[in-house]
Amino acid sequence: MPDGPILDRDFYRRDAATVARNILGCVLEHDGCAGRIVETEAYLGKEDLAAHSARGITPRTRVIFGEPGHAYVYFIYGMHTCLNLVCEPAGTAGCVLIRALEPVAGIETMRARRRKENLRDLLSGPGKLTQALGITLAHNGVDVTGGNLVVRLGDGSKFKIGMTPRIGISECADWPLRFVIEGSPFLSRP
DNA sequence: GTTGCGATAGTCT
DNA sequence: GACTATCGCAACG
Numbered sequence: 001m002p003d004g005p006i007l008d009r010d011f012y013r014r015d016a017a018t019v020a021r022n023i024l025g026c027v028l029e030h031d032g033c034a035g036r037i038v039e040t041e042a043y044l045g046k047e048d049l050a051a052h053s054a055r056g057i058t059p060r061t062r063v064i065f066g067e068p069g070h071a072y073v074y075f076i077y078g079m080h081t082c083l084n085l086v087c088e089p090a091g092t093a094g095c096v097l098i099r100a101l102e103p104v105a106g107i108e109t110m111r112a113r114r115r116k117e118n119l120r121d122l123l124s125g126p127g128k129l130t131q132a133l134g135i136t137l138a139h140n141g142v143d144v145t146g147g148n149l150v151v152r153l154g155d156g157s158k159f160k161i162g163m164t165p166r167i168g169i170s171e172c173a174d175w176p177l178r179f180v181i182e183g184s185p186f187l188s189r190p
Numbered sequence: 191g192t193t194g195c196g197a198t199a200g201t202c203t
Numbered sequence: 204g205a206c207t208a209t210c211g212c213a214a215c216g
Contacts, residue, residue, distance in 0.1 A: 041208070050208070051208085052201095055202085058201080058202075059201085060200085060201065060202090074200090074201095074208085075200060076199095076200085076207060076208065076209065077197085077198070077199085077207065077209050077210080078197070078198030078199035078200075078207090078209095079197070079198055079199075079209080079210080080209050080210070082208065082209085084208090097208060099208090125209070125210070126208070126209075127209050127210060128209090166208070167208075167209095168207085168209070169207095169208060170207095188209095
């Protein structure tokens with residue numbers, strides 16, 4: 001299992017694009033399953049019309065405006081859940097969508113949950129990784145700086161960061177806020 | 191390997 | 204009542 005230090009709240013108390021870039025290579029861990037973060041997207045506050053927080057605080061978006069270092073989990077397309085990490089100081093909206101991971105630990109459990117054998121089918125998409133790790137709507141609002149859902153610092157290995165437009169949105173579709181570990185075989189899309 | 195489409199339900203207008 | 208920050212499978216080449 002990974003043993004790096006858990007990222008603290010100050011790590012998340014910055015703008016979403018900075019956190020999205022800096023969290024690449026870190027390890028997301030939940031209940032014995034873990035994966036290295038290889039793909040993220042930043043969602044900003046008010047001027048980012050693609051963000052759920054763009055139209056202010058609602059029952060659903062409340063946690064995005066809260067303390068950084070918490071999980072924002074939402075339900076989409078009638079069958080999938082996606083995991084975000086809340087950034088920016090309390091009162092300011094901003095979050096990072098975790099889009100893809102490289103399998104690190106708990107691989108047999110993840111295979112069983114996904115009903116797929118191939119490592120590249122386990123965590124290569126926002127809906128897939130929540131299913132593989134066992135993350136549900138019950139995790140909405142939980143603290144990720146301590147508990148059974150945490151992010152740890154990576155092993156320090158070097159990689160090249162790529163920037164592209166975000167996937168699956170129509171507003172602000174040309175903003176380069178998707179960050180990837182270039183060349184990783186575990187991305188949701190190259 | 192690539193493209194196209196249907197499934198399915200919460201959230202907001 | 205419209206619209207999704209998606210996925211998997213079927214039909215092609």
